[in-house]
Amino acid sequence: MITLVFELMLVLLVASLLAFWNGWGLARLLLPAAVAPWRALLSPLLGYALTILVGYWVVRFIGGLGWALGLIALLSGWLNWLVWRRDGPPQIITALRHHWPGLVVAGIAVAFGVAPLLSYGYAAPIGGGWDIENYWPTARYLVRGPVSAIATAPPNPLRDINADPPRIGLTLGFSIWQGSVDLLSGSEPLVSFAPLLAWLRALGVVGIYVLLQAVFTLRRGPAAFAALLAALNGLLLWTSYFNFGMQLAAWPLLPLVLTLGLATVRADAERWTAQSLVGRVAHYCAAAISLAAVPVAYYPALGPLGLMAVGIGIVVLGQTRDRWRLIKRSLVLVLLTLALAAPTIPDYFAGFNYRYSLPLTTLGLFRFIPLSNMVGFTIFRLRELPEPLTVPAWVAAVMLIVLVGYGLITSPQRWYWVGMLTGASSFLLYLRFGSAYHYGYLKAAAYVGWVAGALAASGLQAMLDHLRSRSGWQRVLIAGSVTVLIGSPVALTAIRVVADHWGKPALFADQLPVLRELRQLVPAGSTVRLTGDPRVEGVTSALAAYLLDHTRVWGNVRTGYASSSAGESDAIAEYALLQRDEDPTLWGYTDPPIWSGGSYRLYRRPSETVAHLVWQHIVDREAVTVPILDDPSAAEEIVFVTEREPRWIVLQTASFTPAELIVNGERYGVPAGRSRVVIGPLRKDQKLILQAVDRPVQIQTVSLLTTRPKSQVSRFAHSVTIKAASVADGSTVATSIDILNADSAPVVVALELWDRRQGILFGRYGLRVMPSAKVQQATVTLDLATGAARAQDAAGVPIVLGVDQGASLPGTYIARLWVGTDQRALLTPVDLFSFTIDRQGAVTVDWTAQTSLLTTQIERPLQPLNVQFGDDMLLRGYDLSTTQAAPGETIALTLWWQALRGNLDERSIMVHVRNGQDERIIDADGPPAGGGRPTSVWQAGELIIDERHITIPTDVLPGHYWLVIGSYRWPSLAPIPRVGADEAVWRIPIEIVARR
Numbered sequence: 001m002i003t004l005v006f007e008l009m010l011v012l013l014v015a016s017l018l019a020f021w022n023g024w025g026l027a028r029l030l031l032p033a034a035v036a037p038w039r040a041l042l043s044p045l046l047g048y049a050l051t052i053l054v055g056y057w058v059v060r061f062i063g064g065l066g067w068a069l070g071l072i073a074l075l076s077g078w079l080n081w082l083v084w085r086r087d088g089p090p091q092i093i094t095a096l097r098h099h100w101p102g103l104v105v106a107g108i109a110v111a112f113g114v115a116p117l118l119s120y121g122y123a124a125p126i127g128g129g130w131d132i133e134n135y136w137p138t139a140r141y142l143v144r145g146p147v148s149a150i151a152t153a154p155p156n157p158l159r160d161i162n163a164d165p166p167r168i169g170l171t172l173g174f175s176i177w178q179g180s181v182d183l184l185s186g187s188e189p190l191v192s193f194a195p196l197l198a199w200l201r202a203l204g205v206v207g208i209y210v211l212l213q214a215v216f217t218l219r220r221g222p223a224a225f226a227a228l229l230a231a232l233n234g235l236l237l238w239t240s241y242f243n244f245g246m247q248l249a250a251w252p253l254l255p256l257v258l259t260l261g262l263a264t265v266r267a268d269a270e271r272w273t274a275q276s277l278v279g280r281v282a283h284y285c286a287a288a289i290s291l292a293a294v295p296v297a298y299y300p301a302l303g304p305l306g307l308m309a310v311g312i313g314i315v316v317l318g319q320t321r322d323r324w325r326l327i328k329r330s331l332v333l334v335l336l337t338l339a340l341a342a343p344t345i346p347d348y349f350a351g352f353n354y355r356y357s358l359p360l361t362t363l364g365l366f367r368f369i370p371l372s373n374m375v376g377f378t379i380f381r382l383r384e385l386p387e388p389l390t391v392p393a394w395v396a397a398v399m400l401i402v403l404v405g406y407g408l409i410t411s412p413q414r415w416y417w418v419g420m421l422t423g424a425s426s427f428l429l430y431l432r433f434g435s436a437y438h439y440g441y442l443k444a445a446a447y448v449g450w451v452a453g454a455l456a457a458s459g460l461q462a463m464l465d466h467l468r469s470r471s472g473w474q475r476v477l478i479a480g481s482v483t484v485l486i487g488s489p490v491a492l493t494a495i496r497v498v499a500d501h502w503g504k505p506a507l508f509a510d511q512l513p514v515l516r517e518l519r520q521l522v523p524a525g526s527t528v529r530l531t532g533d534p535r536v537e538g539v540t541s542a543l544a545a546y547l548l549d550h551t552r553v554w555g556n557v558r559t560g561y562a563s564s565s566a567g568e569s570d571a572i573a574e575y576a577l578l579q580r581d582e583d584p585t586l587w588g589y590t591d592p593p594i595w596s597g598g599s600y601r602l603y604r605r606p607s608e609t610v611a612h613l614v615w616q617h618i619v620d621r622e623a624v625t626v627p628i629l630d631d632p633s634a635a636e637e638i639v640f641v642t643e644r645e646p647r648w649i650v651l652q653t654a655s656f657t658p659a660e661l662i663v664n665g666e667r668y669g670v671p672a673g674r675s676r677v678v679i680g681p682l683r684k685d686q687k688l689i690l691q692a693v694d695r696p697v698q699i700q701t702v703s704l705l706t707t708r709p710k711s712q713v714s715r716f717a718h719s720v721t722i723k724a725a726s727v728a729d730g731s732t733v734a735t736s737i738d739i740l741n742a743d744s745a746p747v748v749v750a751l752e753l754w755d756r757r758q759g760i761l762f763g764r765y766g767l768r769v770m771p772s773a774k775v776q777q778a779t780v781t782l783d784l785a786t787g788a789a790r791a792q793d794a795a796g797v798p799i800v801l802g803v804d805q806g807a808s809l810p811g812t813y814i815a816r817l818w819v820g821t822d823q824r825a826l827l828t829p830v831d832l833f834s835f836t837i838d839r840q841g842a843v844t845v846d847w848t849a850q851t852s853l854l855t856t857q858i859e860r861p862l863q864p865l866n867v868q869f870g871d872d873m874l875l876r877g878y879d880l881s882t883t884q885a886a887p888g889e890t891i892a893l894t895l896w897w898q899a900l901r902g903n904l905d906e907r908s909i910m911v912h913v914r915n916g917q918d919e920r921i922i923d924a925d926g927p928p929a930g931g932g933r934p935t936s937v938w939q940a941g942e943l944i945i946d947e948r949h950i951t952i953p954t955d956v957l958p959g960h961y962w963l964v965i966g967s968y969r970w971p972s973l974a975p976i977p978r979v980g981a982d983e984a985v986w987r988i989p990i991e992i993v994a995r996r
Helices: 002-030 033-061 065-087 093-119 132-144 145-154 157-161 173-185 191-212 218-229 234-241 245-250 252-271 277-297 299-321 322-341 344-351 352-358 370-377 390-409 414-434 438-448 451-468 472-500 514-521 541-549
Strands: 527-530 554-560 563-566 575-579 595-597 600-602 610-620 647-655 659-663 666-670 673-682 689-692 697-705 713-715 719-729 733-740 747-754 760-767 776-783 789-793 802-805 811-820 830-837 842-846 854-857 863-869 875-882 890-901 907-914 920-923 943-951 959-969 986-992
Touching: 002 033, 002 065, 033 191, 033 252, 033 277, 065 132, 065 173, 065 451, 093 218, 093 234, 093 472, 093 863, 132 145, 132 157, 132 173, 132 541, 145 157, 145 830, 157 554, 157 563, 173 191, 173 245, 173 277, 173 370, 191 218, 191 234, 191 245, 191 252, 191 541, 191 575, 218 451, 234 245, 234 370, 234 438, 234 472, 234 747, 245 299, 245 438, 252 299, 252 322, 277 322, 277 344, 277 747, 299 322, 299 370, 299 414, 299 438, 299 575, 299 747, 299 943, 322 352, 344 352, 344 610, 352 595, 370 390, 370 438, 370 451, 370 719, 390 414, 390 451, 390 472, 390 666, 414 438, 414 451, 451 472, 527 541, 541 554, 541 863, 595 842, 610 689, 610 863, 647 659, 659 673, 666 673, 666 713, 673 854, 689 920, 719 811, 719 830, 719 842, 733 747, 733 811, 733 830, 747 776, 760 811, 811 854, 830 875, 875 986, 890 907, 890 959, 907 943, 943 986
Parallel strands: 527 554, 527 575
Antiparallel strands: 554 563, 575 600, 595 600, 610 697, 647 673, 647 697, 659 666, 659 689, 673 713, 719 733, 719 854, 733 776, 747 760, 747 811, 760 802, 776 789, 811 830, 830 842, 863 875, 875 890, 890 943, 907 920, 907 959, 959 986
16 A cells, blocks of 8 residues: 555656646746636646646657757746746745645545555556557557557567557547656556546636636636536536546646737737737747647547637627737737647547548437536436436525526626636537437536536636625635535535545456566566457456567457457467456467466476467368478478478367368378377478368367377367357347367357447347267357347257346447356457447347368366365365355355365365354355265266255454365265365355445
8 A cells, every 4th residue: 555655646646746847837927917826726627637748759759768858848848947046936925825725626536536455456547448458559569669659669569559649539648648657767557647637627627727717717716616506516526537548648738828828919909019029929929839739639629629719709809809819829820829739630630530431439328418417416427317316406406596696797808707607618519409419418518527517617706795794703704614514515515536446456356466576577578479259258358468668569459449450460479468358379379377467377388398379160072281380480381390400280179079080191080079189200301281081080289299299199088079060040149059078077168248338238048058979069049138148058948048138228249159167267258249239129130151170178276276175086176256245145166176086975065154263154055066976976077066055144343364175975974185284175255345
């Protein structure tokens, strides 16, 4: 925790110092006199705008962020020196005394922004937004070089996704700021991401505090109250948590542009003759820098900003006598802004315009949020319908409406309020009725929700001014009551948003911080094969690719917007980071993993393996040349052993029935199931020709080794071979499944139907397949319109089908074949069909597919053991769903047993939960595999998967307990002794925690 707090404080401190250093001299020299009282607060805002604008020009055309920071440091240092000589050092104490309310509110905004991290105990993104797959690598790449150099970086799937940021719809402002802070603090995007989002939100709150005083003539108290409402706005807080880096990057610029733009144009119009040319240019430059930084940060922010500015501008135009001069000077500001932001124009057409030509992003949101979400009276939750207003929220809403109306009628700046409110409302109305864009409406609402609270604060100030004749304590009582009545529901909503994200991060809860160890485990410059397993596709695989960016990463990443591949598809890397349940032998990694963490296992290439190819090729009577290379970088696709030392080829095969394979005229018998065939030794210039005799054989992989394996032909024990095919008839899909499960123990074969993007489960339909020497067949027929399903065997006899029914909501669903235990898949899931449910509930099958022969070994517990009971039972390992559970929750346990001999007597497996005094709390005793494989039918060498579920009683007190595993004879209850131990059981520590 101390380390985390230090990391957070360092990032926040460096961001503040960088912004203030780059903005202090600029604010003192360039800002109009109208905003002079707030120069201290405007300094970091202007410094932030300058940093991302100059940084954008540098990384776009010159070099990395080191060049940008050097250039800005020289420019800012020179300006700071000039100001120091003219006016003396910064008056920090004076600024704190004058502006402490705004700084306190900013501190509250930061505290709420980082609060969940204190619960996690480590740095992480807080919400579930996937955009970090773009922000993090882009910031890292920009630290190292310009945008043009990203495409030349070492291979990594994230490199090509982010090689052209405009094209992917990513504006660079946030990544420039994050990379700059990281470069100066020695941090990295994973650590700095959440605190910088909180910092940007707080910076925007400071901007609102200044805007309300400088433009709308609010006093410090009402301005601080309005800024506090903005800081606690639950929708904006959720937006920050949801990783909207681009939106938060533009958030502080909105009040800054309104403040400086209006002050510059009005001052220039009213006092043209009293100002020098240098002064006028200076004022325009400050406003133009702020405005030009907006498209660098986030193009869509120009929509609400532009309309609010136009609304206020129309009011100013109506109040000015020389309107044409005001228009001309506004055009000068616009033209100067266009010059400073010129490259963002072609970037827009290459990026955001391209994104807008695609189907609109939805996040699964198909409703317009209510006004109560917008102002912060009720909480927004992406997957839930709007909640009704509580009584306190109703009171607050009525009070807010009264104050808004009073402010619009009596405030001295009421026409400014009318103009800004009209502009903000027009933008929301367009998104609500013009484009009917739910997601855009949500993000725009987060931008403009503060206006209602600010206008209410203006009304409160006007009311207090009207009550000037009353005694001071009466006015304080009124102000305090209004503040509490309106502020309490807003604060409660913010607290609920924090509570929603308190327990664990929405992303990587099981991945961080363990995956950070990869930076130390894998040497820099190494080659790493990154799994493309669908169980970790998306942002999880993007995290792994990001943490391996010091290496050369070969593999595939499918992110929220695109898929990308990198590296050598046919070569075996020095390391492999595979999904924890993935079969490593398919990729050529036969040694045990060197590391396990989160959803992954890390393997090192065996020293004897020269090359490896995942082939998946059906060999029949037509001759085929083996496509493996001694040198993976060579261009040929024929084996030529160029060394004098002998080499051996290992073919991994799959077949439902015994078959025969001819290799260079020599016959090899291939057993049914999954097998290994060794050919060699091979000499120089020798190539291999394969043919199948009567039955096709699938060659799954081909390896080139320097040492000879033990046997020429061997069968993988405890393996499963399966294939499946789906056929659609209207909205009904029939999936036929063939499976050979000779000796692996009962396995679960299931179809899982998910809309992964929205996290919606349509349903899970599973069969339990018992071991059999013959190929077993089943057909699962699913009516997608109703979710009803049935299963039958090859003879048409119904089979018991386990159904976990989900929701039938609009979305695009993928059906995947799932093979494994009750807890986890031991075969990489394969897509079988896809279908779409539209807004009216109509179902359309998009496509269907069939698999080739798929194989996997079932002998892969996550926690391997070698615990022997008696002289005939071996506990090979276990899987445990959790080591922490609350009373009433269920723990899933999977045991891997192996028979050391056959013809055992009848036995039961003991599974107890015991306390520290070894007293039994609950048990889940019973025969193995739910009675499906009693010990009396075990065969020597057989593997048995034994699933158990233990529900913790509701009256169990929190504390440390034991999960105790053993075996005893039935019905005598005589315990089977554990070999080499004093007690007859194996213990796993678990913890019972308080109910959440």
